[in-house]
Amino acid sequence: MRRDWPAILLSLPFLGPIAFLLLASFTPSREFGQGRYWSFPPTLESFSLAWQSATFVLYYRNTILYTVGLLAVQLVTVTLAGYALARLRFPGRQAVFYVVLLQLFLPPVVLILPNFLTLRAIGLGDTLVGLAMPYVASAYGIFLVRQGFRSVPPEYDEAAMLDGAGRVRILWHVLVPMVRPHLAAFSVVSLIYHWNEFLWPLVATSSNSNRVLAVGLQSFTRASESGAEWGLICAGTLIVIAPLMLLFVLFQRLFIESFTQSGLKG
Amino acid sequence: MKRRALLAAVVLVLVAGIVPMAQAQMKLQFYYPVGVAGPLARIIDGYVKEWNQKNPQIQVEPVFAGGYTEAYAKTLAAIRGGTPPDVAIMLSQNLNDIIGQDIVIPLDELIAADAAQVKMDDFFPAFMLNSTQGGKVWSIPFQRSTPVMYYNKDAFKEVGLDPNKPPQTQAELVAAAKKLTKQEGGRTTRWGLAIPSSGGVDTWLYEALTIAAGGLLYDTNNSCCKVLLASKPAETAAQFLRELGEKEKVSPPGPINWGTTANDFAAGNVAMIYYTTGGLGFIRNNAKFDFGTAFLPKDQRFGTPTGGGNFYLFKATPPDRRKAAWEFAKWMTSTEILARWSIDSGYVAPRKSSWETPVMKDYVGKYPQAITARDQLQYAHAELPVKNIIEVKRAITTALQTVLTTTQPVGPILAEGQKRVDEILK
Numbered sequence: 167m168r169r170d171w172p173a174i175l176l177s178l179p180f181l182g183p184i185a186f187l188l189l190a191s192f193t194p195s196r197e198f199g200q201g202r203y204w205s206f207p208p209t210l211e212s213f214s215l216a217w218q219s220a221t222f223v224l225y226y227r228n229t230i231l232y233t234v235g236l237l238a239v240q241l242v243t244v245t246l247a248g249y250a251l252a253r254l255r256f257p258g259r260q261a262v263f264y265v266v267l268l269q270l271f272l273p274p275v276v277l278i279l280p281n282f283l284t285l286r287a288i289g290l291g292d293t294l295v296g297l298a299m300p301y302v303a304s305a306y307g308i309f310l311v312r313q314g315f316r317s318v319p320p321e322y323d324e325a326a327m328l329d330g331a332g333r334v335r336i337l338w339h340v341l342v343p344m345v346r347p348h349l350a351a352f353s354v355v356s357l358i359y360h361w362n363e364f365l366w367p368l369v370a371t372s373s374n375s376n377r378v379l380a381v382g383l384q385s386f387t388r389a390s391e392s393g394a395e396w397g398l399i400c401a402g403t404l405i406v407i408a409p410l411m412l413l414f415v416l417f418q419r420l421f422i423e424s425f426t427q428s429g430l431k432g
Numbered sequence: 433m434k435r436r437a438l439l440a441a442v443v444l445v446l447v448a449g450i451v452p453m454a455q456a457q458m459k460l461q462f463y464y465p466v467g468v469a470g471p472l473a474r475i476i477d478g479y480v481k482e483w484n485q486k487n488p489q490i491q492v493e494p495v496f497a498g499g500y501t502e503a504y505a506k507t508l509a510a511i512r513g514g515t516p517p518d519v520a521i522m523l524s525q526n527l528n529d530i531i532g533q534d535i536v537i538p539l540d541e542l543i544a545a546d547a548a549q550v551k552m553d554d555f556f557p558a559f560m561l562n563s564t565q566g567g568k569v570w571s572i573p574f575q576r577s578t579p580v581m582y583y584n585k586d587a588f589k590e591v592g593l594d595p596n597k598p599p600q601t602q603a604e605l606v607a608a609a610k611k612l613t614k615q616e617g618g619r620t621t622r623w624g625l626a627i628p629s630s631g632g633v634d635t636w637l638y639e640a641l642t643i644a645a646g647g648l649l650y651d652t653n654n655s656c657c658k659v660l661l662a663s664k665p666a667e668t669a670a671q672f673l674r675e676l677g678e679k680e681k682v683s684p685p686g687p688i689n690w691g692t693t694a695n696d697f698a699a700g701n702v703a704m705i706y707y708t709t710g711g712l713g714f715i716r717n718n719a720k721f722d723f724g725t726a727f728l729p730k731d732q733r734f735g736t737p738t739g740g741g742n743f744y745l746f747k748a749t750p751p752d753r754r755k756a757a758w759e760f761a762k763w764m765t766s767t768e769i770l771a772r773w774s775i776d777s778g779y780v781a782p783r784k785s786s787w788e789t790p791v792m793k794d795y796v797g798k799y800p801q802a803i804t805a806r807d808q809l810q811y812a813h814a815e816l817p818v819k820n821i822i823e824v825k826r827a828i829t830t831a832l833q834t835v836l837t838t839t840q841p842v843g844p845i846l847a848e849g850q851k852r853v854d855e856i857l858k
Contacts, residue, residue: 196718219471279509286513369506372461372495374477384466385496386474391467391577391710391740391779394691398469 187400195397212401219386219398221374222405228294229379232367233360236298237353243303244352248311248345249337253323263312269305278369285370292372301360307352314345350424361410379406458756460492463510463520465503465741467575468710468777475776483763490756492519500526500741501822511535516748519757521574521741524562528656528819531565536744538568542758550762551785558738558812559782565656565817571742572765573782575773577710578736578812579640580804581728586721587612587622587703598726602644602672605704605729609682612703623702624682627673628690629836634829637706639737639816641669646732649816649828656819657857661828662843662850668731670835670842677836687836694718708739709805713778716799725804727811734811740779780805820856827852 190198192208250256251263281300282291290296318341326336342349364380371377383406387399414421462480466472473496480494497503500523507520522530530536543550552560552569559573585595591611599605609624627637639649647665651658660666677685694711696702698718706728707715715723727734743761745754763769767785771792774781786792787806796802818824831849835842 196720215471219474279512282509283513286515291513291515365502368498368502369509372510373493374496377496381496381498384498386466386471387469388466388499389469389691390499391575391708394695395469395714396695 187404190396190400191404193397195395198397212397213405216386216398216402216405219402220382222379222382224375225377225379225382226409228375228377229361232294232297232378233357235294236301236360237356239298239302240304240307240356241349241353244307244311245337245342245345245349247303247308248315249341251308251312252315253320266305266308270309275365278366281366282369292370292376294371294376297367297370297376297378300366301356304352304356307356310348310352311345314348315341318344347424350420354421354424358410382406457488458490458753460490460518460753460757460760461495462492462760463495463497463503463507463517465497465500465521465523467500467741468779469714470777472777475773479764479769479773483760487759490759492760504530508533508535511746511748516746518746518749518753519761520744520746522571522744524559524571524573524576524738524740524742525815525817525821527562527565527570528817529821530744531570532819535747536570537747537754538570539572539745539758540568542745543569546762554767554783554785556782556784556806556809558809561812561814562738562817563742571744572761573742574740574765574770575777575779576738576740576742576782577708577779578738578805578808579637579706579728580709580736580808581704581726582697582707582711582715583704583724583726584612584697584700584719584721585724587700595722595724598724599704599729600727602729602731606676606680606682609676609704610680613682620684622700623684625676625704626683626688626693626696626702627676627706628688628693629673629832630687630829631690634690635816635825635832636708636737636739638669638673638828638832640706640728640735641672641731642666643735643737643813644728644731644733645669645672648813650818655814655817659816659818659824659828659850659853659857661831661853662847665732667842667846670832670846672731673832674835674842678839687833697723709780709802710778712799712801716801723801725801727804727808734808736808736812737815738809738812739815780809818857823856824853827856
């Protein structure tokens with residue numbers, strides 16, 4: 167128990183907002199406004215108000231399609247690209263790698279307008295596919311997976327090759343299982359990032375039928391011209407982050423293992 | 433053979449019937465921002481649905497576009513991408529930036545053609561100030577607000593102040609605030625007054641204080657490009673704001689956050705606040721005490737800036753669609769919709785006639801606090817209208833924060849801020 171203290175201390179700044187979120191969303195808004203931060207029995211009034219404020223079922227569907235679909239494609243692209251950059255010898259390999267690295271240094275906000283224009287030009291404006299398009303080749307994922315492949319001794323490849331396996335077979339049966347922690351770490355980052363993303367989906371989509379959770383949440387929590395309705399804002403936020411939190415609680419061990427392992431080897 | 437001819441004839445008639453119908457039906461895109469917590473997006477969608485039912489030929493698609501800043505960015509992106517919205521609500525204050533981008537059209541011709549129906553003189557003149565530039569009307573007021581003073585009537589009674597006579601002047605304001613400030617064991621349990629100066633609309637209330645001091649934050653002769661931060665009234669206002677916390681000790685020291693001010697008032701932690709009339713609903717729902725609203729107290733004069741968003745039409749829209757978009761904007765800014773929108777959202781209905789509708793009379797009868805903002809409009813001025821407004825506001829905020837967090841003389845701080853603003857506007 168004593169060993170856990172540093173960890174608990176470190177987590178406090180992160181637990182604070184979560185505690186506030188829970189208190190504010192379950193306390194009647196009126197009481198919370200008057201400085202009573204706890205009430206029994208807890209109320210669901212804020213949740214019902216938040217739920218009515220946006221078409222959440224549709225946004226859930228879109229968000230899941232967007233994040234999970236994108237991740238599935240990303241896993242293929244980053245694995246193949248990472249493998250090529252780690253194992254294949256071809257002229258300009260280093261240059262290609264630097265170009266990928268370069269993309270890591272570009273803040274995504276800078277690319278919103280050019281990406282938007284490109285999507286319009288190829289007819290993918292205001293679609294979920296278009297929304298995912300700019301992220302299909304993730305520089306971060308490619309870099310992470312490449313480092314993963316490089317940490318696997320080439321003797322594994324050679325042994326499999328001696329047994330008559332082709333490149334695809336080696337990749338699939340030998341290498342991918344060994345970089346699983348890297349892929350898992352990347353998946354977590356990608357899922358969370360795209361689940362929470364706001365500005366790009368706001369610009370890239372227009373019809374309500376293509377909107378995602380983060381945009382829907384913002385549609386009723388803006389308070390620049392009114393009071394901050396903490397109950398409503400927090401209940402809405404909980405509705406949006408609940409699936410991710412649930413996932414994390416369920417697969418907590420897996421997440422942490424994947425991060426520590428990929429970190430050690432990378 | 434006959435049958436086939438008949439079939440062909442039927443198909444022909446059908447096609448002939450469908451094609452013109454398809455042409456007659458127009459689909460417009462309408463971008464709108466949301467600045468108030470609550471299901472406002474759904475309320476707007478509801479109005480649009482009503483319009484669509486009444487006007488099958490002009491179908492409008494409502495597009496929620498974020499807060500004001502994001503909505504503006506999204507509009508610009510869409511225009512550059514070649515798919516501009518047909519009609520949009522954007523910040524009234526942004527007019528100079530919007531004209532600078534050359535994306536909107538003046539509405540005078542459309543208004544002239546429909547004068548009897550649009551009745552522009554029905555709008556409160558104060559709300560038209562940020563709509564006009566160079567003698568032309570560029571936007572129609574829709575969701576507008578002004579700050580008012582909210583005060584806790586129960587606290588007034590408690591300390592022996594007349595709850596029906598809120599302070600009229602800043603001297604009375606400070607005197608009342610002193611009485612209302614309550615200390616227990618060296619700790620302040622209730623502040624007398626809070627004028628938020630950071631977060632949200634950070635320069636708005638400072639602007640109000642500058643107006644009260646007899647000045648304006650910009651030069652009316654050069655309203656696009658000249659800020660008057662290094663001016664006597666601006667200095668008086670900054671000094672006043674600083675002294676509330678530092679000298680009079682009736683406000684929490686330092687910058688006061690916009691976002692939590694309404695909560696603090698509703699919780700009884702502060703007895704008087706300067707706040708947007710848009711917060712009325714929130715305070716009504718959350719305060720357990722009796723409260724009133726009043727004009728912002730005067731120094732040299734009463735006064736307030738206005739705020740909020742207007743309807744704009746775009747240059748890139750082809751004429752036939754523009755006509756349709758105008759019809760829609762006209763309907764959205766009609767007496768009846770503006771009255772309903774005011775009640776649904778808390779904004780001030782910008783048409784005088786909206787206040788004469790039965791629904792509005794009913795509402796005002798129940799909540800007389802809503803009238804203050806309307807009556808204060810006679811003293812209202814345009815909100816800081818200069819271009820590059822985001823950077824300008826940031827520079828002013830920086831100067832103001834320096835005033836509130838240091839003890840250096842106010843004059844030089846504002847002079848420094850003025851220099852930065854001048855550079856931004858060069």
